Amino acid sequence: MKITRMLLIVGMLLLSTTGFCSNQANNSKQIDKTIKVVVPQRPAGQKDVLALRCDPIKTVRIGFVGLGARGTEAVRRFTYQKNIEVVALCDLHQWRVDSCQRMLQRAGMPRAARYYGAEDAWKKLCQRKDIDLVYIATDWVNHAPIMLYAMEKGKHVACEVPAALTLDEIWKVVDTAERTRRHCMMLENCVYDFFEITTLNMARKGVFGDITHVKGAYNHCLWDYWGDYNDNWRMLYNIANRGDVYPTHGLGPACQLLNIHRGDRMQTLVAMDSNPVSLPAYLSMHGKDAEAKAVKNGEQTLTLIRTVNGKLIHIEHNVASPRPYSRMYQLSGTRGFANKYPVEGYALESKDLPVEVTGGKQFTAHEYMPEESMLKLMQMYKDPIVKDMEQKAKEVGGHGGMDFIMDSRLIYCLRNGLPLDMDVYDLAEWCSLIPLTKLSLENGSMPVEVPDFTRGAWNRIKGYSHAFVE
Ligand SMILES: NC(=O)c1ccc[n+]([C@@H]2O[C@H](COP(=O)([O-])OP(=O)(O)OC[C@H]3O[C@@H](n4cnc5c(N)ncnc54)[C@H](O)[C@@H]3O)[C@@H](O)[C@H]2O)c1
The missing domain is CATH 3.40.50.720 (NAD(P)-binding Rossmann-like Domain)
Incomplete structure (x- = not known):
């Protein structure tokens, strides 16, 4: 018995130092295959539009x-x-x-x-x-x-x-x-929601330490809304297309937290989905059996993205299953954690926070901080943009006010000749999940390279910021 066990251990050691290891190396070489995506050359004489300023427009x-x-x-x-x-x-x-x-x-x-x-x-x-x-x-x-x-x-x-x-x-x-x-x-209005914009401000000031992982989603059952869209365009798009077809509400806030194309860049993604079930059932219930059989969009689509700086983004899409609405919005950093759905909360160490926030209470980042501390923290880190227009935004509304803040920032920046809060590269990166997740899914969830839409300028600006008149 003893001899058998000894032989087994020697065998395992040999395997781990010779054949097994080299097999692993070979395997990892194979796994390293990534679908390359062509980046068209920038036409001669054309320059990037990072931090673009245009003539101020009075009205x-x-x-x-x-x-x-x-x-x-x-x-x-x-x-x-x-x-x-x-x-x-x-x-x-x-x-x-x-x-x-x-x-x-x-x-x-x-x-x-x-x-x-x-x-x-x-x-x-x-x-x-x-x-x-x-x-x-x-x-x-x-x-x-x-x-x-x-x-x-x-x-x-x-x-x-x-x-x-x-x-x-x-x-x-x-x-x-x-x-x-x-x-x-x-x-992309979701970057202006009150929890997101406050948390972004905290993140930029280092409250969470080094942010390593961010989650976002569009998990919203559209069962009650499918009939509202002009000529059924949204259902038709979901029938015809596999992949995360509505990624920007989740990805926008995640990318701002990670300074995407402002010091980091999405490098590789992998997508996986479950079979469509609820959308076909909805269509069959409405007598549309042919369309039900044709549905390509997965019930739940998951995407994992790794950045050049080694950060991880997790994005979800589900417009079919009966479930509570969620954009997830979660971040993990080396000093703490934030989460929006289903419960808004922060997990931070009381020793890292001022007594005005903790009220003298002791807590660790292993649990959500008490609600009164969270509210004080959010007050302390309220973004200047929100300070300026919170009341008006809540009165006018539009998803609770975030839409009014988005419009107001757009007009403010145009009137003052400032760079906008979101540029064409944000648009490109956030929308690119639509074709890139499809590519991954149609190739057995292979990793796909995320193109650098700035064509080399992603590291020039250091950190995300909103522009203001000096
Ligand atoms: N950011 C958000 O929170 C949010 C919320 C809802 C919708 N959306 C987006 O807003 C857009 C519109 O969605 P919706 O719910 O209003 O859809 P909708 O079907 O109610 O409205 C689309 C409108 O576009 C019009 N239209 C179509 N083709 C046109 C053309 N060639 N010229 C002029 N008008 C044309 C249609 O007649 C219709 O009135 C979509 O992109 C949707 O994803 C965003």
Whole structure:
């Protein structure tokens, strides 16, 4: 018995120092295979638009394209903005344009020019000389064509999420923004939610130490909403496409925490999904058996992303399963932890915090801090942006106020000739999960290289910041 055990140990030692180890090395070589994604060369004479500053615009003249649920809500919010003019309104449907026109009228604002009735009526809006900003809230497939045309006509653009769907679209948007030197911002409102913007401020001031892992998600059962989208565009996109097709609400706040293209960069991703079950069941229940059989979008899609600096991002997408809404929003750092869904909380060591926050209580980062300490901490680290407009944002609303903060920051930066809070590279990186997760999934969850959309400039700016007038 003893001899057998000894032989076993000697055998294992031999294996670990010879054959087994070299096999491992061979295996790890094979595992190292990553799907390479081509980065098109920047055209000669074209420069990046990092920290782009344009001429200040005293009164920002806006044309809105796409006046469905989201676009109409945007026009409503803009009736509360100062130093803007709503110059033009455009939708496929006249009734939607007229409904927004009435909203302007009720707010005592001048009548806007109206465009409707044709798929490309927005081109006429973009051709106007008296518009500075085209604000887009159509279905997804129209986003990139409208942004590209508007920038070619000299307009700044702000576009709903996700602003681009394929790598081809993304590169066209990046190239056009660089060539025309126009602002191109994706309207990712979740970075302005109160917990996220406060936590970002804390992270930037080092409260969590070195942040190593961040989570974000769009887990939102759309069962009650599928019927609301114009011509069923959202369901059709989910039927036709595998992958995380709505990544930006989770990824945007995560990338800001990790200073993506401001000192770090997403390098590799891997995606995995579960079979679609609830969407096919929904379609069958509505007598659409053929569509039910065709659904490509997984019930739950998970994406893991590793950055050049060795940080990890975990992103989820699920619009099908009955479950509570969650954008996850969780971070782990070397000094603490933050979590938003389902319970907002921070875990930090009381010894690292001022007594105004702890109230003299002792706690460790192994558990959530007491609620009164959390509220004091959030007060202490309230971002200047929130300090300025919290009350007004909550009155106007739009997802509790974050949408009003987003619009206000956009207008403030345009009026003052400042770089916008989110640039075209944020748009590119956050949207790139759509084609890249699809690529990974269709290749057995192989790792996929995330392109450097800045083409070499990702490390020039050190750390994420919001621009202010000096
Ligand atoms: N950030 C957020 O929190 C949030 C919330 C909801 C929706 N969204 C985004 O907003 C966008 C719109 O979503 P929605 O819920 O309002 O959808 P919707 O279907 O209600 O509205 C889309 C509108 O676009 C119009 N449209 C389509 N093609 C057009 C064209 N060629 N020219 C002019 N108008 C055109 C349609 O007529 C419709 O009125 C989507 O990108 C969606 O993802 C974002």
